[in-house]
Amino acid sequence: MLEVQNLSVKYREVTALSNISFSLSSGSLVGLIGANGAGKSTLLKAMLELIPAQSGQIFYYERPLKQQRHKVAYLPQRSQIDWDYPVTVWNVVMMSRTMHSGWFGRTSRQSQEIVKAALERVELYDLRDRPIKNLSGGQQQRVFLARALAQQAxxxxxxxxxxxxxxxxxxxxxxxxNELRQEGKTLLISCHEWGNTLDRYDQLLLLNRHLVASGTPRQVLTPENIQSAYGGAIAPSTHDDHSEELLFC
Incomplete structure (x- = not known):
């Protein structure tokens, strides 16, 4: 069980997150949704202490998460990655193994096999020697997913x-x-997708600097919650009365 308790973040005098609390079960696929500026990226970074929190605690199986950072893998937004950095696909994924070998240690045969398996899983092993700047956008995202997989978090x-x-x-x-969920991993995914895609998640967290709602897609995506989170920026589709069917206006 991953537990976030009363997490708050301020940038100068602006409250970015206010008293966020939720829990996620192992083997769950969780979508983090909300309008631009709602605090989705801030929440993920604060959970990892990449930015300081004003208050709050995070536990994984009743132990502070900061004492178990090796159990967490993070895939940042594309805009935060320098795609022109001169590094190959193989070396990007191998970076995930530095906690096992150290920055200047030799990589073990086991780490090499783990990296190979991660690249094969995302169907990029044949491009292992290619600079990441020469990949398509989709391939680049797969490289960083492979890096998360190789971390074995x-x-x-x-x-x-x-x-x-x-x-x-x-x-x-x-x-x-879905395979990771079956393996018992916990995935928290910030997303902008709407419509039937949201039905793929076991749980949704709806943010608007505070936690508007948490639960199944049907429980979260009510007209009242949508109004509270988006203020009318999106509205239910007129296709039917299924509350998950939403369109940008």
């Missing part, structure tokens, strides 16, 4: 991993997400 925090990816990559990534 129990918790994966993914910040908009499906942004600007091709259909093949999207299908492959969903397949891997």
């Amino acid at each position: 129990d918790i994966l925090l993914l910040d908009e991993p499906l942004t600007a990816v091709d259909k093949k990559t999207e299908a492959l990534m969903w397949q891997i997400y």
Whole structure:
């Protein structure tokens, strides 16, 4: 069980997150949704202490998460990655193994096999020697998913991993997400997708600087919650009365 308790973040005098509390079960696929500026990326970074929290605690199986950072893998937004950095696909994924070998230690045969398996899983092993700047957007996202896989973490925090990816990559990534869920991993995925895609998640967290709602897609995506989170920025589709069917206005 991953537990976030009363997490608050301020940027100067602006409250970015206010008293966020929720719990996630192992083997769950959780979508983190909300409007731009709602605090989705801030939440993921604060959970990892990449930015300071004003208050709050995070536990994984009743122990502070900060004492178990090796159990967490993080995939940042595309905009936070320098795609022109001169590094190959293989070396990007191998970076996930530095906690096992150290920055200047030799990588073990086991780490090499783990990296190979991760690249094969995302169907990029044949491109292992290619610079990441020469890949397509979907391939680049798959590289960083492979890096998360090679870390062999129990918790994966993914910040908009499906942004600007091709259909093949999207299908492959969903397949891997579902496999990880079956393996007992916990996935928290910040996303912008709407419509039937949200039905794929076991749980949704709806943010608007505070936690508006948490639960199944049907429990979360009510007209009242949507109004509270988006203020009318989106509205239910007139296609039918299914509350998960939403369109941007």
